[in-house]
């Protein structure tokens with residue numbers, strides 16, 4: 001029975017089930033929606049990348065010679081807005097989460113497929129408004145939109161950008177809602193909570209933040225737009241408002257938003273490490289619960305962005321203390337992953353190279369976060385390039401590295417074809433080198449006193465800035481390479497088969513690419529995740545599934 | 550999964566009318582109280598009365614009109630956690646406002662009066 005399944009599904013799958021544009025734009029299939037997201041966020045990533053290049057070009061010389069200060073303000077703002085709201089937030093949940101979550105649960109689709117498609121359309125609506133904003137000259141407030149500059153003084157399209165962020169937020173809320181209900185109600189028979197892959201746990205924690213945090217930032221930017229349009233005093237002291245209130249409300253979401261970006265990446269890394277070392281994740285329960293701990297405690301630390309903003313000293317001390325505490329669950333993950341690798345049978349394929357890079361780079365990013373959480377040291381480091389380097393180590397070295405590792409790992413499942421392994425390793429190495437060359441000098445130049453958001457600087461910083469710009473060009477090459485070899489592999493890549501990595505997990509038991517309904521049978525789960533003896537059994541017996549007992 | 554069992558609970562019309570009546574009574578109270586400036590008795594009294602009335606009304610709507618009272622435990626947990634997270638936002642923000650500011654920026658006096666009338 002099992003072998004027949006293999007043959008029929010290899011010809012009929014979610015990709016060849018309809019070839020018209022309409023069959024894509026009106027699809028309710030979570031896998032196709034995942035690919036729609038992949039396509040759209042790649043475009044936003046490219047736009048954000050162009051802005052990044054402009055920043056690095058300007059900073060090659062100490063004089064502000066490439067663009068005016070005003071243009072530079074717009075460039076770094078649009079870089080931040082594009083990368084954060086339109087790439088990093090949706091990246092792993094909306095692409096890999098959409099594609100994989102139902103398959104990992106043994107379900108046919110997410111709980112609300114129409115809502116899922118709606119979330120993509122909302123994303124596209126919000127993204128289009130931001131593109132219109134961009135064409136109209138962009139905004140110059142920084143991605144943080146601090147008033148009173150943003151609400152009174154900026155002459156750019158802040159209202160339109162605010163409406164765009166407001167709308168896009170709902171796409172994130174709908175994705176989170178969908179995932180949460182799906183995980184609660186659509187697990188396959190036998191798939192208990194502690195048999196869930198850690199990818200699912202990470203997405204559960206992420207959904208929690210998306211649902212509980214996003215409404216606050218939506219209402220905050222809306223209030224900002226209202227103040228700007230109708231002169232209602234909310235944040236502007238001249239109108240009786242309070243700018244620090246904006247910072248509280250903004251960071252209530254925007255600190256946890258960092259975890260929206262990094263938690264799914266941690267979920268990916270857990271999968272990569274377990275499958276690439278062929279070992280059950282050391283301390284599975286701790287890694288699972290540390291995701292939830294990060295989601296909850298991540299809401300109690302936002303004041304660490306406000307140590308120099310006249311926030312009371314008492315509040316600063318509390319926020320600083322909890323910020324130190326929130327490092328613990330992240331450290332638990334790092335230690336458990338390292339313990340998993342120990343004595344594992346490690347293969348150094350591209351996904352594992354990304355996983356190892358993640359462990360190193362995220363640790364640097366996380367530890368430098370503790371520097372910034374220290375009340376005294378932060379006065380020196382606040383708004384310098386040290387902060388810029390810190391969050392790029394977390395967001396690029398963590399979130400994007402995890403995203404790329406995951407895309408390589410599940411590419412054979414998504415397309416049925418292998419990417420070229422050699423090129424995968426080369427581009428991973430180029431990204432690692434380029435990344436460190438770009439951002440490590442920024443720690444140094446920031447510590448020496450280079451402020452962020454300036455287009456001109458003191459000449460003694462030039463060497464470090466040139467190193468950084470040189471690194472950025474290497475990084476760009478590393479990011480562009482996968483676009484080409486992935487595109488090439490869709491047609492010419494080696495056929496992947498159902499389970500090219502001999503990985504555990506339900507997604508590897510269906511065909512590659514999976515059929516529209518994911519499984520041609522009802523999967524039943526009888527064992528813990530990451531038990532590789534079962535995978536060997538399937539291989540030896542030449543069977544597709546081992547657990548339909 | 551037990552989530553779907555509670556969905557079709559039928560609430561007698563009587564209950565809806567009773568809740569509607571209660572909401573109307575509280576609206577009347579709001580209108581009545583609005584004639585007096587309670588600040589004379591105690592600074593924050595106006596806002597305390599207004600917020601108490603609003604909270605009771607919102608609770609009635611959520612419990613009966615939105616069926617949360619008859620929903621599964623899981624739904625109730627979700628509703629309560631929403632309120633809990635709102636409380637985090639308010640409490641931690643007030644932690645800043647109610648303790649002495651580090652310096653005294655120009656808007657610091659504003660910051661006090663918005664939240665602590667009187």
Ligand SMILES: [Cu+2]
Nearest residue numbers: 255302304305
């Ligand atoms: Cu933060």
